Amino acid sequence: MTQILRTARPSRTSARSRRISGNRMGPLSTVLAWFYALLLAIPLYYLVTSALKTNIEIFTDPFALPTQWLWENFGEAWQSGSLGAGLANSVLISAVAVVLTLVLAIPAAYALARSEGKVAQAITSSFVAGFLIPPFAALIPTVVLAINLNLFYTREFQMLFLPASALPLSILLLTQFMKTIPHEIVESASMDGAGHFSILLRIFVPISLPGIVSVTILQVLGFWNEYLFSLTITGTGADVRTIQVALPTLISDSTNYGVLAAGTVIALVPVYIAYAALQRRMQDALTAGALKG
């Protein structure tokens, strides 16, 4: 298999030697890669088919297609987990939190991109240090904080809290983007009498839009998938809990696996739709997120 050595931009010159040395490893790595892909795909297949079966059929024929397509599993999961409310709460919390993140992060990134010197450096370092803080370590003090603010078991606290956890990464990524904006543009704009806010809104925001989109995707996905803080701070009340918290409540002593699987599929669908629509962007966003760290 020649592919093992083919790089992103293959050049023609050494095609021959590539083919020769590639043959040794190629088939094996292809087999292993597809085997792992199968390992990833099987549970997903099992999940989706189980969503349409009865317990008995899941147990006796785990990998067969359903004999009777039990669409009512979805209805039951939707009802008993009140997943509709969960989805609505997740949308609300993620949307407010991401808007707040951007409102806080964009001006800060703008200021850091345009400043040099010790103070700017110190501010940047303090945000970098934020990466090292495991958010989970401070879960209990965060609960105490929520109680003292009278916001325990509310969605509002999550909306205020999540942006803080997202600020370090958002600010550093956006600063990187904004630093690439040429000084001359800014100079000439300020000659024309533009103030900071109009420079920010008319020049920096439009030029760094790709970065802003990446940060938005990255953080929305993070907010959407957040589980432990949502569970302990927002709580399990059916009117406030997010979809991620609602989902495991379908596990019970007499678990109906079909319903559980259907609920899981319902929780998966929004993220998959977003991924299908934004595949390239989403990968870029998550990759950028992991690059810093």
Add this chain to the structure above:
Amino acid sequence: MTATAPAPVKAKRRPPAILWLTTPSLAWYAFFTIGPLLGMFAIATLSWKGLIYPATFTGLDNFARVLTDPTFHDALRNSIVQVLIVIPIMMPLAFMLGYYLNTKPRGYRVLSVLFFTPGLISISIKGTMFYGVLSPNGGFNGLLEGIGLGGITTAWLANPATALGSIMAIDLWSGIGFTAVLFASRLSSVDTEVLEAADLDGAGTFRKMWRITYPIIKDYFGTLTMLQFLWTLFTSAALILILTKGGPGTSTTTLSFLVYQKAFSQQDLGYSQAVGVLLLLLGIIGMVLIRRILRSQA
């Protein structure tokens, strides 16, 4: 778009005094992130039976209690086992898979979508999915019976011999592919000429992977190793909470789960936060060690 951004041309004049624009975000960050972190250290010195009770200062008593508690020893051992098995398996496999993916083999689009999937799905989705897969009548046992290995089926999550292994398998299941995609994207910016020169010298694939490509992206490898280490160490609590609740016995009680359990089911906040402080310390030690190990091999 990351480290390659050029620094702005040095301005002769004084930089504009616009740093005050960072104050709202600094305040937010201090209030919701730094504050609770300091709170963790403070609560670790308290005897506190739960959020509605009064707390009393006990100094380092909690640490003495934690360090002599057999449950803590189990949790420490489980966390160390988890990290020492998961990370050394995950990182090399993910790197090699990323290398393979970056060669754009046939079907690599399908592969990268599949590999990327675990990065998209939340812990509660993973949890509920594997609750079905690993249950006594679930898909995994069904698969084993289907291929004639019915003899080794078990209640994977309820058997103390397999519970922690199952959790680690899920870590690997989801971590390898996602990390591979991250590697592939980093590798796509590696200059191909180096590799072509190696080809002409007749270097084999393994040699090119580990002797030539790996040193080039070593820093990135280190960053991802540290991230995966922290994720494994700190975030295992959520998956364990959904799947095993630390049991059977203490077989899946990891340090991060112990922090959660002591605070929310056993109402011992001081103990919980003392474990939190130790966990934080362990995280820092681990990161320093990883850096040392990766640096010393070149």
